[in-house]
Every structure is written in C-alpha cells, then in structure tokens.
Amino acid sequence: MESQSDNKGIWKYSDKWEEELILLKTIIDKTELTETTKWGGPVYVYNKKNVIGIGGFKDYFAIWFFNGVFLKDTKNKLVNAQEDKTKSLRQWRFTSKDAVNEAVILEYIVEAIENEKEGKIIKPSKKEAIVSELLDQEMVKNPALKEAFAKFSPYKQYEFLEYIETAKQEKTKLSRIEKVIPMILNNVGLNDKYR
Template sequence: MEPASENKGIWKYGSQWEEELLLLKSILDKTELKETTKWGGPVYVYEKKNVLGLGGFKEYFAIWFFNGVFLKDEKKKLLNAQEDKTKSLRQWRFTSKDQVNEKEVLEYIAEAIENEKQGKIIKPSKKEAIISELLENEMSKNPALKEAFEKFSPYKQYEFLEYIESAKQEKTKLSRIEKVVPMILANVGLNDKYR
C-alpha cells in the first residue's frame, strides 16, 4: 500500500471535497461493501463486483453506481453523465454536505447491493440481428457454405453480416459476398488477420 498522503487519487479535485468525501465514506462504512482503489479513486465492491465509486469533480462530488440503471431512483437523484455512451452508470451529484441525506444514500446503496446479488447487469447490448438475404441465398444454394458459416461464433457471424449489409448498393453487397464466401469456407473470420 502506498502512503495515504500520496493516495489522493480521489480524482483531480478530491482535495477540495475532502470532508464531503469522508462523510460519504463514513456512510459507506455502514454497508457490506468493501472499499478498494481503482482508477485512482475509491470503488466499493460487493464480492469483487464494482457497485459504486466516489469522486470529487470541479463543480460537485458524486457517488456513481456502476449499475445505476437498475435503481428505481424514486427520489430522482441519478444522472446519466454521458447519455449516449453510458448504458448502466449513474451519478448522484452533490455540491454540499447538506445535500447528503444518509438515509437516502443508504437506501440507494442497499438497492444497488440487492441488484448485484440478483446479478442484474446489462449484457453488452445484443446487437440487432442482421439478416442478409443475399448471403442467405448463397447459403441455400451451397449447403457447405451454410455449415461453415454456422461454425463461427455469433460475434463473427455478425461481423460478416454487418460487413455485407453495411454496403449501400446491391452490387457492393454482392462483391463483398464474393469476398467473404471463400473466407467462410476456409473458416477464416472477417477480422482474424487483424486480431
């Protein structure tokens, strides 16, 4: 363990929120979460799963719930910091100690822990299945192709389908199919050579 004085990793602005973050920590000490340090800040885990983190930012200090999307958030406290990027992380921001209501914080944390116990997580978004009629046609004419295609993992199948179907024009799709058919038959994934 490094000396505590150096462990100011509560992000860049931790020092201006020192008391506030200590207050949150004292509340967290009442839960069954274990404190660890990840990414330069305190992260609280339940059976090695990240449940929440604390941090000080320029304008506020915050608790963020790694799977906050599942919290009912009846008190409307949680924010999605980056709408388009963040699927499950939610932040609860404070600008002063007075805003920290221990009872509410503990309720949210208890719910977050319960969600972990139930194993609620967002599976990486199941990409929409892509259907390629052109490839389907090829496969119906060529059973060996179908068989070879089905040996690929769903992810690799998806890469082929996406590659074909992301072409705008029919003729490009056809030329892409010509390119991938030998790869499929040779059991070579679309991006294998880059992996």
Template sequence: MKPEQTKTNSWNKENSWAEEIELLNSIVAKTELIETTKWGGTVFTVNGKNVLGIGGFKNYFTIWFFNGVFLKDEKQVLVNAQEGVTKSLRQWRFTSKDEVNETLILSYIKEAIENENAGKVSQPIKKEALVSEFLQKELDNNPTLAEAFLLFSPYKQREFLEYVESAKRDETKISRIEKIIPMILENIGLNDKYR
C-alpha cells in the same frame, strides 16, 4: 511531496472535495461493501463485483452506481453522466454537504447491493454483423486476399469493413478497397500505425 500537499486521484484533480468525500466514505462504511482502489479512485465492491464509486469533479462530488440503471430512483436523484454513451452507470451529484441525506443514500446503496447479489447486471450489446458487398466481392474473387483477411482478429476485420462502408458513394468505397488491399496482404491493420 510537501506535507501540506494532499494526495489527488484522477477523479479529483483539484482535491477540493476532501471533506465531502470523507462524509460519503463514512456513510458507505456502514454497509457491507469493501473499499478498493480501481482506475485511480475509490470503488466499493461486494463479492468482488463493483457496486459504487466515490469521487470529486470540478463542480460536484458524486457517488456513482455501476449498475445504477436498475435502481428504482424514486427520488429522481440519479443522472446518466454521458447520455447515449453510458448504458448502466448512474451518478448522484452533490455540490455541498447539506445535500447529503445519509438515510436516503443508504437506501440506494442497499438496493444496489441487493441488485448485485441478485445478478442484475447490464450486458454489453453486441454489434450486429457488418457486411460490405464491395469488399466481399473482392474477397470472393481473390482467395489470397480472403485468406489474409481471415488472419485478422474480428475487431480488425470490422475496422476494415466500417472504413469501407462509412463511405457514402460507391466510387469512394471502391477507392478505399483499393487502398486497403495491400495493407491486408501485408497483414497491417487499418489503425496499426496509431496503436
């Protein structure tokens, strides 16, 4: 690496926000949070729990709060980066150092730490049980198939069920079951060839 090159991480591919990220780091340093590196980027923790991260992207630099959904966000500065996908993480985006209000950022960080210490965390939502009448009928009529199916992890069983049930027509469901029966009997998961 040449001396003039600077280290980049996965969140800051262009490394165009070095000065701005340093400013955010200096603000976070005034708190009790511990700096660590996770997933190739800077993450700050309290009692071993992720509270916030800092990073630069193409068009902005950001602080994200892992359980930001619990923040009051009275100033309406937080966004959900992936609506419908991200459940609890919230970002506060900046495009210049002029937008960085240290007092306000510290108040959000303080609240995030209090929430973490109070145990406010978002729990993953369990998927409801998936049932396939057509596949269940095959399993009921073929004990060997049923036994082989039960050898798969719940995750792989669900893949088979989703594959069958995602078909709209009954004929397609039946043809998909015919396709997966040999796989189940040979202990080959539906997506094993891609793993």
C-alpha cells in the same frame, strides 16, 4: 517533475471535497461493501463486483452506481453522465454537505447491493455478428441501400439485422426487409422513435 495532483485524472478535485468525501465514506462504511482503489480512487465492491465509486469533480462531488440503470431512483437523484456512451452507470451529484442525506443514500446503496446479488447487469454488447443473406441480396440489387446502411453505427446496423433475422420464416424476413428499406434509405434507425 509532475506533481501528484496533475496525475489524478478524474480525481484531481478530490482534495477540494475532502470533508465531503469523508462524510460519504462514513455512510458507505455502514454497508456490506468493501473499499478498494481502482482508477486512482475509492471504489466499493460486493463480491469483487464494482457497486459504487465516489469522487470529487470541479463543480460537485458524486457517488456513482456502476449498475445505476437498475435503481428505482424514486427520489430522482441519478443522472447519466454521458447519454450516448453510458448504458448502466449513473451518478448522484452533490454540491454541499447539506445535500447529503444519509438515510436516502443508504437506501440507494442497499438497493444497488441487492441488484448485484440478483446479478442484474447489462451484458456487454460483444454480440455475435448477424448476417442477413436476404438483406445482402437487396443491397446487391440496390447500391443506394448498401450505401445508406453503411452510414449507420454498428449498433444500429445490428438492430436491423437482428430484427430481420429473428423472424422464423423467410416470408416474415422478407416483409421485415420491406419495412426497413425505407427507414434505411431515410437514415432512420429501427428504434430511433424510442430513443
């Protein structure tokens, strides 16, 4: 039989940080968030929207802010746990109770609640597919272009298509295509230089 602790996934270290997590809970209880349990651990919601979660990991315990990307983070506390995957989630990691500063934590949580009230969220990227007939024509003429374009992630393909198709006039679309063809052939994403 599997013991309970094998089954906790990301929560399997919560016991190690029991006191620390109780301390975080007492701080969070001072806010208007409601505690729920999701994915096997405590998640705090405002108006049924996930605002923060807490949990223990092997080397630290953490609060994560579901829409942490919008926090001002004036004290530079937040980290993005998975750079390429996570768009909005941010973690604040602690390695001891001494690191827990109630006033600052409350400041961050209050800001997160305000952002939730204002409806600041990153829209999920289920975007309408964009078709660029002009780019398609170029690819028919130039198989190497088609092959190079296929190597990009769907997200980067979308950026190119959006860039071309948001132009109002055909001549602008064509000039944008001329601009992106060398980028595509050199495997350079449209916004790579900003990433």
